[in-house]
Structures are given as structure tokens and as C-alpha cells.
Amino acid sequence: MTQRIALVTGAMGGLGTAICQELARIGHKVVAAYHPEFDKKDEWLQEQEAAGFKDFIPVAGDVADLASVQAMVAEAEQKAGPIDILVNNAGITRDKMFAKMEREQWDAVINTNLTSLFNVTKQVSAKMAERGWGRIINISSINGVKGQAGQANYSAAKAGVIGFTKALAQELAAKGVTVNAIAPGYVATKMVMAIREDVLKGIVDSVPMKRLAKPEEIGYAVAFLANELSGFTTGATLNINGGLYYQ
Ligand code: CAA
């Protein structure tokens, strides 16, 4: 297997950790990008080391801020080398029924979950095309595919992620660079644990498998899309949701 260099945003969150671990397990060098205000970076690195992952390369950057991302990717390239695999994973929720949603909650979610894809991908996609190989994997959501009451901001951003994926896939298809999205259902991370208990119970009851996804079940799908043999897969959205929704 060729060792590749992967950059994962939101790396120290629930899904990000599983994605980093899965890519490292199959032999890639992983740059773990985290928010500059995240104050548990050293603890996270120690936990990873204890779990057998001692080579993650941490870099800080706010994915919603272009200048911050430019500096972050430059640091990643300097520490690890040119980025071959980009996983756009960082994201937030600011759930509110639309009638009560403030412009601030709209902007925060659009900037962090969608404009971030412009900011980060812009730093690496042309260079991947020049080298003739690349994998861009964008984490969308079931709620970008089906829509979710209380998430007009998030559903719009995550649907935008899928549109971005399909457009960029066409632009890069002849250059050896694939662009795909994953639309996870509800996964057991702090994002989902923040949902009100009664609402979350209703959600789990509605999942045919009657459970949340484990983060590693999404990490495994990232590794699949990053594989050499996924070279003919582009513009796709992989739905991983325990049977909750099909397109
Ligand atoms: N469809 C239509 N109407 C709904 C609804 C639904 N699914 N859920 C609630 N409503 C209605 C209620 O009946 C209520 O109507 P009335 O005012 O007429 O009585 C109104 O909306 C307000 O409902 P709540 O009492 O629930 O309002 P709230 O302000 O307490 O909470 C909320 C609003 C925070 C959005 C809450 O409903 C909620 O958390 N919903 C879940 C949203 C969700 O699924 N978020 C996913 C987060 S995790 C994630 O995003 C990861 C991922 O990608 C999967």
C-alpha cells in the first residue's frame, strides 16, 4: 500500500477521532486539525498514544476563517508533506425551529459546515490535480438529504455539501482526484448527545436498527473512499444511517 498524507478537520471530535484512527490503522500519515480554542489537544494526543496511535500531527485552524485555514494547511504541508487525502469533517449544530432562528445561528452553521469546504479544499485541490492523485471526502448528513425540522440552517449547509461534492467531482474527474460525500445518520458523539433526551429517544426509536451509529462505522467508510480501488467512485454520497432514510 502507498502511504498517503491525510488531513482531517474536526479531528479531535467524535467522528474525527474515529476517522483519524481508521486512516492511521491502514498506514496513512494523519494530520489532525483542531479548532484553535480547543483546550484539550494534549489530552487527546495522550489518549491516542495510549490507544496505539502515536504519530498524529496536530495543527490548529478555524475552518470558518480563510486566513486561519491558509496558515493551518501551510503548517500541515510543512510538517507532513503535500496533502493527498482531505476529510472535511468539522461541523456544528445550532438547532432552532426556523420561526425562532436568529441570523447568527444561520451564519454560524453555514460558515462552519459549508463555507469551510471552500476554505479548506481551496488550499489542496489544485495541487492534488497537479500531482494526479487525490481523495476529497466531505462529511454531509442524513439531514442534508432528507431535511430535518429544527435544522433549516444545518440541512441547508449539509445539502450544500452534497452539491459542492457533485460539482467538484466533475471538475476533477479527469485529474485522478475523486470527491465524495458521506451522509451519516445519527452517530454517538457529543453533537448527538446534546439533543434533548426525549427528542433523542424518539429519534433512536425511529431508526430501523434501533441504535446510533458507532463513530468507527463512519471512519471505515472514509477509509473505503480513500482506498486506491475507490478510484472510479466520484460524486457519490454514501448513506450510512441504519436504514433510517434512502434517497
Ligand atoms: N416536525 C414538525 N414540527 C415539529 C417537529 C417535527 N419533527 N418537532 C417539533 N415540532 C413542533 C412541535 O410540535 C412544536 O409545535 P407547537 O409550538 O405548535 O407546539 C414546535 O415544533 C416546537 O417544538 P419543541 O418543543 O421541540 O421546541 P424546542 O424549542 O423545545 O426545541 C429543537 C426545538 C431544539 C429544534 C428540538 O425540537 C430538537 O432538538 N429537535 C431535533 C433536531 C435534530 O434532529 N437535530 C439533530 C442534531 S444532531 C445532528 O445534526 C447530526 C446529524 O447530522 C444527524
Ligand code: NAP
Ligand atoms: P463533534 O464531536 O462535535 O466534532 C465536531 C468537531 O468539529 C469538533 O472537534 C469541533 O471542535 C470541530 N469544529 C467545530 N467548529 C470548528 C471550526 N470552526 N474550526 C475547526 N474545527 C471546528 O461532532 P461529530 O458528531 O464528530 O461531527 C463531525 C461531523 O460529522 C460534523 O460535520 C457533523 O455535522 C457530521 N455529522 C455528525 C453526525 C452525528 O450524528 N454525530 C451525523 C451526520 C453528520 P470543538 O469541539 O473545539 O468545537
